[in-house]
Amino acid sequence: MKFIVQWNGLPTAQQSAVERFMKTGGALPPDGITMLGRWHSIGELSGCAIIESNSTAPMAAWMLQWGDIFTFTISPAVTDEELGQALGAFLAQK
Template sequence: MKFIVQWNGHPTVQQSAVERFMKTGGALPPDGIKMIGRWHSIGELSGCAIIESESTAPMAAWVLQWGDVFTFRISPALSDEELGAALGAHQAGQ
């Protein structure tokens, strides 16, 4: 299943977030998560990633690695095709 991961940094810890990112390269997610892509906002501590995972446990571990400097929002994601199939099934059931 795909997920949209969004994060926002706490302004008071910007320097430590920058240092950790530079040291780790952003620390790739743990086993069990395939990162499809990651993007960063310019001029602020925020961004988003699209990931794939069959379990929420690796997502929890990944968020905990950065939880002292970022807040996270993780939402299930559907492609156009997946959403179209769901909408079609819904309409057929009405």
């Protein structure tokens, strides 16, 4: 399943975030997560990633690695095709 991961950091965390990112290269996610892409906002401590995982356990572990610097929102994501199928099934029930 795909998920949209969004993060936000407080301005007071900027130095810690920069140091950790430079040291770890952004710390790739643990086993069980495939990162499809990651984007960062310019001039802010925020960004988003699209990931795939069959379990929430590795997502929780990954968020804990950065939880002292960022807050996270994780939402299930569907493609246009998947949404179209769901909408078609919904409309067929009416």
